[in-house]
Amino acid sequence: MALAIEASDLGFSYPDGTRVLEAVDWTVEEGAFQLLVGATGSGKTTLLRQAVFAVAPVGERTGRLHVFGADPASRLPREAAQTAGCVFQDPASHIVCDTVERELAFGLQNLGVEPSLMRRRLAEVAHFFGIEPWLHRATAELSGGQQQVLALAACLALRPRIVLLDEPTAQLDPVAEKNFLHGLFRVNRELGVTVVVATHAPDVMADYATDAVALEGGRASRVPLDAFRPRLLRGSGARAAAPAGVGAGLAVDVRDAWVRFGKTSPWVLRGLDAAVPRGSHTALLGGNGSGKTTLLKAIAQVMRPERGSVKNALAKGQAFLPQDPRLLFMCDSTIEELQEWQRACGYGDAAVDAMLKRCGLESRVAVHPYDLSGGERQKLALAKLLLTKPSLLLLDEPTKGLDGASKAEVAGLIEEARAAGATVVSATHDLAFAHLCATQVALLFDGQVAAAEAPESFFCDNVFYRPLDDAFARCWRARHGAADVRARAEKGDAPGGEG
Structure with missing residues (x-):
């Protein structure tokens, strides 16, 4: 079998x-659908970028790398664009035009594709991904998930032989995720385009993939796909104890809210009612563009x-984590970001050091926030907010771009904030996170809350949200199991202990 990518002794x-x-x-292998897995910060994004010279990071590369038989640096721009395409973690960073149609055409225009062929390419990708209804919409009004679909469509309009994707489904709702992966599967199988996906969610992709590679300690190794075959989450699992005062009044009360981006724009929220009890964690679910981020705003x-x-009621003590964590960064290093609000919020160096250790960022203190991996940026942004000890946490996709262990750490930090009295509202597509960590799940549909229930009842026998x-x-589970053992030991009733 011919090789699409061949790297040897690559450093x-x-x-x-x-x-x-x-x-x-x-x-x-040419025609493969390969998954690239590894912990947050393991180098998956760096490895993918090596294969596309236009976006390769600045630094020293050693060893050998060929993409379809040639070093990526040796190709002229036109040939390079038609050889390898990329879709990376932050879809907004791909988008340069003001409307969807212009964004789809941008790459083709730069390659000098004649107008009639360009129009045909636009029609093909727009129909393939079902984005015709938003063809004339402003790109700034798209949800994060819609931007992700647009980024892939614009990439495929150039007809590359291989597509490299970095966490492409991190901002997609469960139904859109399935549709996206099915479309990617068709691109791979029907069009013969080689696909490589760096992901922290191999469970949902294993059925589409042909093989998988794990990156650990800077080295790559094959792993069996059977390790990622999906299984449904059963039961409610370990859940944080409700803090004192939970439910004692409302932190947020929304009544008949109508919200839109502009006077001539369609309504995003249409007479929405919502109630968030103090001390609770409300997880907002819903399709891309359903209004979750708008409700948070x-x-x-x-x-x-x-x-x-x-x-x-908690507006004076609120903290907001946006979908793009870079919006919170104003400094030149990780440590400076965590120190920025010290004087205003009254926390010391010890708190900063403890947070760095807790988030696994001790070795990254001198690194510019923009040079961190997507997952590391996510953890840094949340850490910066938590140091202020907010009474209301508004979180937009708090677990995106994180591996399982890092998600558990982030979820633990959120749980601790709630145990200390904070109220949490999170917009998320991470169903396991909502199931195990939220006290209430609210489903947004048609600009309103279609359901607001406890996670156990919401997910019970749900057809689409599973x-x-x-x-x-x-x-x-492992984290809470260990915590339970420690708690029993402290009380003297652990197995083998007194009591």
């Missing part, structure tokens, strides 16, 4: 001396309803 170091890849031997008073009311027993769920 890479960033300018600051950080060694990410170490003697990597990696092959991708309305609660945060970033967007105002044109009709109705949004009452936020959480998987993934790496996060297993880490979460």
Whole structure:
């Protein structure tokens, strides 16, 4: 079988001396659908970028890398664009045009494709991905998931031989995720395009893949796909005890809220009613574009309803984690980010050091936030907010881009904040996170809350929203199992103890 990618003894170091890849031997067969797995910060994004010279990171590369028989650096721009395409973690970073149609055409225009052929390519990809209804919409109004679909469609309009994707489903709802993967599967099988996906969610992709490679310690190794075969999550699992005062009044009360982006834009929230009890964790679920982020912004008073009311009793102590964590970064290093609000919020160096250790960022203190991996940026942004000890946490996709162990750490931090009295509202597509960590699940549909229930009743016999027993769920159980053993030991009633 011919090889799409062949790397031997491949190494890479960033300018600051950080060694990410170490003697990597990696092959991708032409026509394969390969999964690339590994912990947050293991170098998956760095490895993918080596195969596309236009986006290769600055640093020192050693060893040998060929994509379809040639070093990526040796190809002219037109040939390179038609050889390898990429879709990375932050879809907004791909988008340069103001409308969906112009974004789809942008790459073709740069290659000098004649107008009639360009129009045909646009029609093909728009129909293939079902994005014709938003063809004339402003890209700034798209949800994160819609931006992800647009980024893939624009990439495939160039007809590359291989597509490299970094966490492509992290911002997609469960139904959109299935549709996206099915479309990617068709691209792979029917069009013969080789696909490589770096992911922390191999469980949902295993049935589409042909093989898998794990990156650990800077080296690559084959892993069997059977290790990722999906199983449904059963039961409620370990759940945080309710803090004192939970349910004692409402933290957020939304009544008949009508919200849209502009006077001529369609309504996003249409007479929405919602109630968030103090001390609770409400997880907002719903399709891409259903209004989850808009509701968070309305609660945060970033967007105002044109009709109705949004009452936020904890507005003075709120903290907002946006979908793009880079919006919170203003400093030149990880440590400076965590120290930025020290004087205003009154926390000391010891708290910063403890948070760095808790988030596994001790070795990254001097690194610019933009040079961190997507998962590391996510953890840094949340850590920065938690140091302020907020009374209301508004979180937009808090677990995206994280491996199972890192998700468990982040979920633990959120749980501890709630145990200390914070109220949490999270918008998420991570069903296992919502199932195991939330106290209430609210499903948004047609601009309203279609259901608001306890996780156990919401997920029971649900046809479309079915959480998987993934790496996060297993880490979460292990974490709480160990905590239960310690608690019993402290009380003297652990197995073999007194009592």
